[in-house]
Amino acid sequence: MDKEDLLxxxxxxTLSEQEQKEFYLLLDTDSDFKVMFEEYSDFNLAFKSHEAExxxxxxxxxxxxxxxxxxxxxxxxxxxxSAVAILIIALCVPFLMRPSADSLYNDYFDTYPNVEQPxxxxxxxxxxxxxxxxxxxNRFVEAAQKFEVILKDTNNSNLxxxxxxxxxxxxxxxxxxxxxxxxxxxxxDYKDETLWYLSLIxxxxxxxxxxxxxxxxxxxxxxxxxxxxxxxxxxxL
Amino acid sequence: xxxxxxxxxxxxxxxxxxxxxxxxxYKSYKSEFLNFSKRYDLNIDDALDIYxxxxxxxxxxxxxxxxxxxxxxIKTYLFGxxxxxxxxxxxxxxxxxxxENDIEESEEVITKExxxxxxxxxxxxxxxxxxxxxxxxxxxxYYRNLTIQEIVDLTQYKDANxxxxxxxxxxxxxxxxxxxx
Numbered sequence: 001m002d003k004e005d006l007l008x009x010x011x012x013x014t015l016s017e018q019e020q021k022e023f024y025l026l027l028d029t030d031s032d033f034k035v036m037f038e039e040y041s042d043f044n045l046a047f048k049s050h051e052a053e054x055x056x057x058x059x060x061x062x063x064x065x066x067x068x069x070x071x072x073x074x075x076x077x078x079x080x081x082s083a084v085a086i087l088i089i090a091l092c093v094p095f096l097m098r099p100s101a102d103s104l105y106n107d108y109f110d111t112y113p114n115v116e117q118p119x120x121x122x123x124x125x126x127x128x129x130x131x132x133x134x135x136x137x138n139r140f141v142e143a144a145q146k147f148e149v150i151l152k153d154t155n156n157s158n159l160x161x162x163x164x165x166x167x168x169x170x171x172x173x174x175x176x177x178x179x180x181x182x183x184x185x186x187x188x189d190y191k192d193e194t195l196w197y198l199s200l201i202x203x204x205x206x207x208x209x210x211x212x213x214x215x216x217x218x219x220x221x222x223x224x225x226x227x228x229x230x231x232x233x234x235x236x237l
Numbered sequence: 238x239x240x241x242x243x244x245x246x247x248x249x250x251x252x253x254x255x256x257x258x259x260x261x262x263y264k265s266y267k268s269e270f271l272n273f274s275k276r277y278d279l280n281i282d283d284a285l286d287i288y289x290x291x292x293x294x295x296x297x298x299x300x301x302x303x304x305x306x307x308x309x310x311i312k313t314y315l316f317g318x319x320x321x322x323x324x325x326x327x328x329x330x331x332x333x334x335x336x337e338n339d340i341e342e343s344e345e346v347i348t349k350e351x352x353x354x355x356x357x358x359x360x361x362x363x364x365x366x367x368x369x370x371x372x373x374x375x376x377x378x379y380y381r382n383l384t385i386q387e388i389v390d391l392t393q394y395k396d397a398n399x400x401x402x403x404x405x406x407x408x409x410x411x412x413x414x415x416x417x418x
Contacts, residue, residue, distance in 0.1 A: 004384070004385075005384070008382050008384060011301070011302075011382050012301070012302050012303055012382050013302050014302075014303075040379065042356060042357050042360060043360065043375065043378075043379040043408075044301075044379045044380065044382075045351050045353055045357050045361075046353070046357045046358075046360035046361040046364065046379075047361070047364065047375065047376055047379045047380035048297060048301065048351075048380060049353055049357070049358075049361040050361045050362075050364045050365070051297065051376070051380055052293050052297065055259075055292075055293045055296060055297075056289060056290075056293060058256065058259075058260075059263055059289045059292060059293070060289070062260055062263060062264065063285075
Protein backbone atom coordinates (compact mmCIF):
# COMPACT_ATOMS: atom_id res chain seq x y z
CA MET A 1 0.00 0.00 0.00
CA ASP A 2 1.09 3.54 -0.68
CA LYS A 3 2.83 5.09 2.33
CA GLU A 4 0.62 8.16 2.25
CA ASP A 5 -2.51 5.99 2.15
CA LEU A 6 -1.24 4.11 5.15
CA LEU A 7 -0.72 7.37 7.00
CA UNK A 8 -4.21 8.57 6.10
CA UNK A 9 -5.73 5.32 7.30
CA UNK A 10 -3.77 5.48 10.51
CA UNK A 11 -5.03 8.99 11.31
CA UNK A 12 -8.55 8.04 10.29
CA UNK A 13 -8.21 5.03 12.56
CA THR A 14 -9.30 2.73 9.78
CA LEU A 15 -6.25 0.50 9.46
CA SER A 16 -7.03 -3.17 9.18
CA GLU A 17 -5.06 -5.66 11.25
CA GLN A 18 -2.77 -6.43 8.34
CA GLU A 19 -2.31 -2.74 7.56
CA GLN A 20 -1.46 -2.04 11.17
CA LYS A 21 1.35 -4.58 11.03
CA GLU A 22 2.62 -3.02 7.82
CA PHE A 23 2.35 0.46 9.30
CA TYR A 24 4.31 -0.29 12.47
CA LEU A 25 6.93 -2.25 10.55
CA LEU A 26 7.52 0.72 8.27
CA LEU A 27 7.66 3.04 11.22
CA ASP A 28 10.42 0.92 12.77
CA THR A 29 12.39 0.27 9.63
CA ASP A 30 11.78 3.14 7.21
CA SER A 31 13.31 6.41 8.38
CA ASP A 32 11.65 8.37 5.54
CA PHE A 33 8.28 6.98 6.56
CA LYS A 34 8.99 7.90 10.15
CA VAL A 35 9.74 11.49 9.08
CA MET A 36 6.56 11.53 7.01
CA PHE A 37 4.61 10.20 9.96
CA GLU A 38 6.02 12.73 12.42
CA GLU A 39 5.41 15.61 10.08
CA TYR A 40 1.87 14.43 9.41
CA SER A 41 1.30 13.99 13.12
CA ASP A 42 2.60 17.49 13.90
CA PHE A 43 0.39 19.12 11.29
CA ASN A 44 -2.59 16.92 12.15
CA LEU A 45 -2.46 17.77 15.84
CA ALA A 46 -1.73 21.45 15.16
CA PHE A 47 -4.75 21.72 12.86
CA LYS A 48 -6.92 19.77 15.28
CA SER A 49 -6.03 22.21 18.06
CA HIS A 50 -6.47 25.24 15.80
CA GLU A 51 -9.83 23.98 14.53
CA ALA A 52 -10.99 23.20 18.06
CA GLU A 53 -10.41 26.83 18.99
CA UNK A 54 -12.29 27.98 15.90
CA UNK A 55 -15.16 25.63 16.72
CA UNK A 56 -15.26 26.81 20.31
CA UNK A 57 -15.63 30.39 19.11
CA UNK A 58 -18.30 29.22 16.68
CA UNK A 59 -20.32 27.50 19.41
CA UNK A 60 -19.98 30.50 21.70
CA UNK A 61 -21.22 32.72 18.90
CA UNK A 62 -24.31 30.52 18.64
CA UNK A 63 -25.05 31.16 22.31
CA UNK A 64 -24.41 34.86 21.82
CA UNK A 65 -26.90 35.10 18.99
CA UNK A 66 -29.88 37.20 19.99
CA UNK A 67 -32.77 34.86 20.45
CA UNK A 68 -35.46 35.37 17.90
CA UNK A 69 -38.50 36.12 19.89
CA UNK A 70 -41.48 34.13 18.93
CA UNK A 71 -44.00 36.82 18.42
CA UNK A 72 -47.29 35.69 19.70
CA UNK A 73 -50.40 37.60 18.91
CA UNK A 74 -50.82 38.96 22.41
CA UNK A 75 -47.28 40.37 22.39
CA UNK A 76 -47.52 42.29 19.14
CA UNK A 77 -47.44 46.09 19.22
CA UNK A 78 -50.77 46.07 17.42
CA UNK A 79 -52.26 44.08 20.27
CA UNK A 80 -50.93 46.50 22.86
CA UNK A 81 -52.21 49.53 20.98
CA SER A 82 -55.57 47.86 20.47
CA ALA A 83 -55.74 46.89 24.13
CA VAL A 84 -54.94 50.43 25.22
CA ALA A 85 -57.52 51.83 22.81
CA ILE A 86 -60.16 49.40 24.07
CA LEU A 87 -59.27 50.24 27.67
CA ILE A 88 -59.56 53.95 27.02
CA ILE A 89 -62.88 53.45 25.26
CA ALA A 90 -64.10 51.21 28.09
CA LEU A 91 -63.14 53.83 30.64
CA CYS A 92 -64.83 56.51 28.61
CA VAL A 93 -68.01 54.53 28.06
CA PRO A 94 -69.61 55.61 31.35
CA PHE A 95 -68.89 59.20 30.42
CA LEU A 96 -69.86 58.79 26.80
CA MET A 97 -72.97 56.88 27.74
CA ARG A 98 -73.84 59.24 30.55
CA PRO A 99 -77.12 60.88 29.65
CA SER A 100 -77.00 64.59 29.03
CA ALA A 101 -78.36 67.05 31.55
CA ASP A 102 -81.29 67.85 29.27
CA SER A 103 -82.16 64.22 28.69
CA LEU A 104 -82.02 63.52 32.43
CA TYR A 105 -84.30 66.47 33.07
CA ASN A 106 -86.73 65.40 30.35
CA ASP A 107 -86.70 61.79 31.57
CA TYR A 108 -87.54 62.68 35.14
CA PHE A 109 -89.61 65.81 34.83
CA ASP A 110 -93.33 65.52 34.85
CA THR A 111 -95.96 68.09 35.49
CA TYR A 112 -96.93 68.13 39.09
CA PRO A 113 -100.69 67.64 39.31
CA ASN A 114 -103.02 70.16 40.74
CA VAL A 115 -103.66 68.63 44.12
CA GLU A 116 -104.04 72.00 45.84
CA GLN A 117 -107.34 73.04 44.33
CA PRO A 118 -108.64 70.46 41.86
CA UNK A 119 -111.13 71.92 39.43
CA UNK A 120 -114.26 69.90 39.81
CA UNK A 121 -117.88 70.70 39.49
CA UNK A 122 -118.88 72.99 42.29
CA UNK A 123 -115.42 74.24 43.02
CA UNK A 124 -115.54 77.61 44.65
CA UNK A 125 -114.36 80.12 42.09
CA UNK A 126 -111.96 82.06 44.24
CA UNK A 127 -109.03 84.14 43.07
CA UNK A 128 -106.91 81.05 42.51
CA UNK A 129 -109.61 79.22 40.53
CA UNK A 130 -108.63 80.66 37.16
CA UNK A 131 -104.95 80.07 37.82
CA UNK A 132 -105.43 76.40 38.67
CA UNK A 133 -107.89 76.01 35.80
CA UNK A 134 -105.28 77.30 33.40
CA UNK A 135 -102.67 75.06 35.07
CA UNK A 136 -104.79 71.96 34.67
CA UNK A 137 -105.30 72.80 31.02
CA ASN A 138 -101.56 73.11 30.44
CA ARG A 139 -101.81 76.84 29.81
CA PHE A 140 -98.82 77.42 32.03
CA VAL A 141 -97.74 80.88 30.85
CA GLU A 142 -101.16 82.28 31.60
CA ALA A 143 -101.37 80.34 34.84
CA ALA A 144 -98.03 81.81 35.91
CA GLN A 145 -99.32 85.29 35.22
CA LYS A 146 -102.42 84.62 37.30
CA PHE A 147 -100.39 83.14 40.19
CA GLU A 148 -97.99 86.07 40.06
CA VAL A 149 -100.89 88.54 40.42
CA ILE A 150 -102.36 86.59 43.35
CA LEU A 151 -99.01 86.36 45.12
CA LYS A 152 -98.70 90.16 45.05
CA ASP A 153 -101.57 90.26 47.57
CA THR A 154 -100.87 87.13 49.58
CA ASN A 155 -97.73 85.25 50.45
CA ASN A 156 -99.09 81.73 50.17
CA SER A 157 -96.34 79.15 49.90
CA ASN A 158 -98.58 76.54 48.30
CA LEU A 159 -99.70 78.98 45.61
CA UNK A 160 -96.07 80.07 45.15
CA UNK A 161 -95.16 76.44 44.54
CA UNK A 162 -97.74 76.24 41.75
CA UNK A 163 -96.51 79.56 40.45
CA UNK A 164 -93.05 77.99 40.27
CA UNK A 165 -94.51 74.89 38.60
CA UNK A 166 -96.25 77.10 36.05
CA UNK A 167 -92.96 78.84 35.31
CA UNK A 168 -91.16 75.53 35.07
CA UNK A 169 -93.71 74.03 32.72
CA UNK A 170 -93.40 77.11 30.52
CA UNK A 171 -89.62 76.65 30.42
CA UNK A 172 -88.85 79.71 32.53
CA UNK A 173 -86.24 77.84 34.49
CA UNK A 174 -84.41 80.78 36.08
CA UNK A 175 -87.62 82.32 37.39
CA UNK A 176 -88.83 78.96 38.59
CA UNK A 177 -85.53 78.37 40.39
CA UNK A 178 -85.84 81.73 42.19
CA UNK A 179 -89.30 80.81 43.45
CA UNK A 180 -88.32 77.27 44.45
CA UNK A 181 -85.16 78.48 46.20
CA UNK A 182 -87.25 80.85 48.27
CA UNK A 183 -89.66 78.02 49.11
CA UNK A 184 -86.75 75.76 49.96
CA UNK A 185 -86.12 77.94 53.00
CA UNK A 186 -89.59 77.27 54.29
CA UNK A 187 -91.42 74.37 55.82
CA UNK A 188 -94.69 73.92 53.98
CA ASP A 189 -96.91 71.37 52.27
CA TYR A 190 -94.81 70.95 49.15
CA LYS A 191 -91.38 70.97 50.74
CA ASP A 192 -90.37 67.58 49.26
CA GLU A 193 -91.72 68.48 45.86
CA THR A 194 -89.81 71.76 45.99
CA LEU A 195 -86.52 69.93 46.61
CA TRP A 196 -87.22 67.47 43.78
CA TYR A 197 -88.02 70.11 41.17
CA LEU A 198 -85.21 72.34 42.37
CA SER A 199 -82.78 69.46 41.89
CA LEU A 200 -84.13 68.87 38.37
CA ILE A 201 -83.51 72.53 37.49
CA UNK A 202 -79.97 72.23 38.87
CA UNK A 203 -79.42 69.09 36.75
CA UNK A 204 -80.63 70.91 33.66
CA UNK A 205 -78.23 73.73 34.48
CA UNK A 206 -75.46 71.12 34.88
CA UNK A 207 -74.98 72.01 38.53
CA UNK A 208 -74.70 68.32 39.33
CA UNK A 209 -73.15 68.52 42.80
CA UNK A 210 -75.80 71.00 43.97
CA UNK A 211 -78.50 68.74 42.52
CA UNK A 212 -77.05 65.72 44.35
CA UNK A 213 -77.04 67.71 47.58
CA UNK A 214 -80.72 68.52 47.17
CA UNK A 215 -81.63 64.93 46.34
CA UNK A 216 -79.69 63.65 49.39
CA UNK A 217 -81.47 66.26 51.49
CA UNK A 218 -84.69 64.72 50.27
CA UNK A 219 -83.39 61.26 51.16
CA UNK A 220 -82.64 62.36 54.72
CA UNK A 221 -86.25 63.33 55.20
CA UNK A 222 -87.25 59.78 54.25
CA UNK A 223 -89.81 61.27 51.95
CA UNK A 224 -91.74 58.71 49.90
CA UNK A 225 -92.04 61.29 47.12
CA UNK A 226 -90.23 60.10 43.99
CA UNK A 227 -88.18 57.71 46.14
CA UNK A 228 -87.45 55.25 43.28
CA UNK A 229 -86.74 58.03 40.84
CA UNK A 230 -84.42 59.70 43.34
CA UNK A 231 -82.41 56.53 43.75
CA UNK A 232 -82.08 56.01 39.99
CA UNK A 233 -81.26 59.62 39.37
CA UNK A 234 -78.52 59.65 41.99
CA UNK A 235 -76.96 56.57 40.36
CA UNK A 236 -76.87 58.36 37.02
CA LEU A 237 -75.34 61.57 38.34
CA UNK B 238 -38.00 5.54 9.72
CA UNK B 239 -37.92 9.27 9.22
CA UNK B 240 -35.88 9.63 12.38
CA UNK B 241 -33.47 6.96 11.10
CA UNK B 242 -33.02 8.69 7.75
CA UNK B 243 -32.53 12.02 9.45
CA UNK B 244 -29.94 10.55 11.81
CA UNK B 245 -27.96 9.12 8.89
CA UNK B 246 -28.29 12.34 6.98
CA UNK B 247 -26.99 14.27 9.95
CA UNK B 248 -24.03 11.96 10.35
CA UNK B 249 -23.22 12.37 6.66
CA UNK B 250 -23.34 16.13 6.99
CA UNK B 251 -21.09 16.03 10.06
CA UNK B 252 -18.53 13.91 8.21
CA UNK B 253 -18.61 16.48 5.41
CA UNK B 254 -17.67 19.23 7.89
CA UNK B 255 -21.11 20.85 7.63
CA UNK B 256 -21.24 23.62 10.22
CA UNK B 257 -25.02 23.95 9.97
CA UNK B 258 -25.33 20.32 11.07
CA UNK B 259 -22.99 21.08 13.94
CA UNK B 260 -25.13 24.04 14.97
CA UNK B 261 -28.26 21.89 14.76
CA UNK B 262 -26.76 19.22 17.02
CA TYR B 263 -25.42 21.83 19.45
CA LYS B 264 -28.77 23.53 19.84
CA SER B 265 -30.77 20.29 19.90
CA TYR B 266 -29.13 18.73 22.93
CA LYS B 267 -27.83 21.72 24.86
CA SER B 268 -30.67 22.05 27.36
CA GLU B 269 -30.89 18.32 27.91
CA PHE B 270 -27.16 18.03 28.50
CA LEU B 271 -27.11 20.95 30.93
CA ASN B 272 -29.97 19.33 32.85
CA PHE B 273 -28.15 16.01 32.78
CA SER B 274 -24.99 17.64 34.14
CA LYS B 275 -26.90 18.93 37.18
CA ARG B 276 -26.60 15.45 38.66
CA TYR B 277 -22.90 16.01 39.09
CA ASP B 278 -22.91 19.25 41.02
CA LEU B 279 -21.39 21.24 38.18
CA ASN B 280 -22.00 24.93 37.92
CA ILE B 281 -23.66 26.12 34.75
CA ASP B 282 -20.48 27.64 33.29
CA ASP B 283 -18.49 24.43 33.71
CA ALA B 284 -21.36 22.37 32.36
CA LEU B 285 -21.64 24.58 29.28
CA ASP B 286 -17.87 24.43 28.78
CA ILE B 287 -17.94 20.64 28.95
CA TYR B 288 -20.88 20.50 26.57
CA UNK B 289 -19.08 22.68 24.03
CA UNK B 290 -15.89 20.61 24.31
CA UNK B 291 -17.94 17.43 23.93
CA UNK B 292 -19.67 18.72 20.81
CA UNK B 293 -16.28 19.72 19.38
CA UNK B 294 -14.76 16.30 20.18
CA UNK B 295 -17.74 14.58 18.59
CA UNK B 296 -17.60 16.82 15.53
CA UNK B 297 -13.87 16.35 15.06
CA UNK B 298 -14.28 12.60 15.24
CA UNK B 299 -16.82 12.79 12.44
CA UNK B 300 -14.68 15.13 10.35
CA UNK B 301 -11.20 13.70 10.98
CA UNK B 302 -12.00 10.01 11.33
CA UNK B 303 -15.11 9.89 9.13
CA UNK B 304 -16.95 8.31 12.05
CA UNK B 305 -19.97 6.17 11.23
CA UNK B 306 -22.24 5.38 14.17
CA UNK B 307 -24.08 2.17 13.50
CA UNK B 308 -25.01 1.01 16.99
CA UNK B 309 -25.76 4.32 18.63
CA UNK B 310 -27.23 7.68 17.84
CA ILE B 311 -25.43 11.01 17.67
CA LYS B 312 -27.11 11.97 20.91
CA THR B 313 -25.96 8.85 22.75
CA TYR B 314 -22.47 9.29 21.40
CA LEU B 315 -22.38 12.97 22.34
CA PHE B 316 -23.69 12.34 25.86
CA GLY B 317 -21.15 9.53 26.23
CA UNK B 318 -18.31 11.92 25.45
CA UNK B 319 -19.84 14.49 27.77
CA UNK B 320 -20.13 11.99 30.58
CA UNK B 321 -16.43 11.13 30.37
CA UNK B 322 -15.51 14.80 30.32
CA UNK B 323 -17.70 15.41 33.36
CA UNK B 324 -15.92 12.52 35.02
CA UNK B 325 -12.53 14.10 34.35
CA UNK B 326 -13.61 17.57 35.43
CA UNK B 327 -15.35 16.34 38.54
CA UNK B 328 -12.17 14.51 39.46
CA UNK B 329 -14.23 11.76 41.01
CA UNK B 330 -13.60 8.07 40.85
CA UNK B 331 -16.13 5.94 39.07
CA UNK B 332 -17.58 4.51 42.26
CA UNK B 333 -18.55 7.97 43.47
CA UNK B 334 -19.81 9.17 40.15
CA UNK B 335 -23.37 8.24 39.50
CA UNK B 336 -23.07 7.01 35.96
CA GLU B 337 -26.52 6.33 34.71
CA ASN B 338 -27.32 3.34 32.58
CA ASP B 339 -29.22 5.46 30.10
CA ILE B 340 -25.97 6.26 28.35
CA GLU B 341 -24.20 3.44 26.66
CA GLU B 342 -20.64 2.87 27.58
CA SER B 343 -18.44 2.61 24.54
CA GLU B 344 -14.75 2.80 23.90
CA GLU B 345 -15.31 5.07 20.94
CA VAL B 346 -16.65 7.83 23.15
CA ILE B 347 -13.31 8.13 24.90
CA THR B 348 -11.76 10.69 22.64
CA LYS B 349 -8.03 11.04 22.38
CA GLU B 350 -6.71 14.25 23.82
CA UNK B 351 -3.11 14.87 22.92
CA UNK B 352 -0.97 17.39 24.67
CA UNK B 353 0.75 19.44 21.99
CA UNK B 354 4.52 19.71 22.10
CA UNK B 355 6.20 23.09 21.68
CA UNK B 356 6.60 22.77 17.92
CA UNK B 357 3.01 21.64 17.44
CA UNK B 358 1.78 24.55 19.55
CA UNK B 359 3.74 27.00 17.41
CA UNK B 360 2.34 25.45 14.26
CA UNK B 361 -1.16 25.72 15.66
CA UNK B 362 -0.72 29.36 16.64
CA UNK B 363 0.74 30.33 13.24
CA UNK B 364 -1.86 28.60 11.10
CA UNK B 365 -3.82 31.82 11.24
CA UNK B 366 -0.89 33.70 9.70
CA UNK B 367 -0.73 31.85 6.40
CA UNK B 368 -2.92 32.67 3.43
CA UNK B 369 -6.46 31.46 3.40
CA UNK B 370 -5.89 29.20 0.40
CA UNK B 371 -2.88 27.60 2.13
CA UNK B 372 -4.76 27.20 5.35
CA UNK B 373 -7.70 25.55 3.61
CA UNK B 374 -5.54 23.19 1.57
CA UNK B 375 -3.50 22.05 4.56
CA UNK B 376 -6.69 21.77 6.55
CA UNK B 377 -8.22 19.46 3.98
CA UNK B 378 -5.10 17.31 3.90
CA TYR B 379 -4.05 17.13 7.54
CA TYR B 380 -7.29 17.83 9.40
CA ARG B 381 -9.94 16.22 7.24
CA ASN B 382 -7.40 13.62 6.15
CA LEU B 383 -8.52 13.77 2.53
CA THR B 384 -6.31 12.26 -0.11
CA ILE B 385 -4.81 14.40 -2.88
CA GLN B 386 -7.39 13.08 -5.32
CA GLU B 387 -10.25 13.76 -2.92
CA ILE B 388 -9.02 17.34 -2.62
CA VAL B 389 -8.94 17.69 -6.41
CA ASP B 390 -12.51 16.39 -6.56
CA LEU B 391 -13.67 18.72 -3.83
CA THR B 392 -11.93 21.93 -4.91
CA GLN B 393 -11.11 23.98 -7.97
CA TYR B 394 -7.54 22.63 -8.31
CA LYS B 395 -7.09 21.30 -11.84
CA ASP B 396 -5.13 18.17 -10.93
CA ALA B 397 -3.21 16.25 -8.25
CA ASN B 398 0.14 17.77 -9.20
CA UNK B 399 -1.21 21.28 -8.67
CA UNK B 400 -2.47 20.26 -5.26
CA UNK B 401 0.86 18.65 -4.36
CA UNK B 402 2.93 21.64 -5.42
CA UNK B 403 0.63 24.12 -3.69
CA UNK B 404 0.64 21.99 -0.56
CA UNK B 405 4.42 21.86 -0.61
CA UNK B 406 4.67 25.66 -0.83
CA UNK B 407 2.15 26.12 1.97
CA UNK B 408 4.03 23.77 4.28
CA UNK B 409 7.28 25.57 3.64
CA UNK B 410 5.55 28.87 4.39
CA UNK B 411 4.19 27.65 7.70
CA UNK B 412 7.45 26.02 8.71
CA UNK B 413 9.35 29.20 7.88
CA UNK B 414 6.99 31.17 10.08
CA UNK B 415 7.73 28.80 12.97
CA UNK B 416 11.48 29.09 12.40
CA UNK B 417 11.36 32.88 12.23
CA UNK B 418 9.44 33.16 15.46
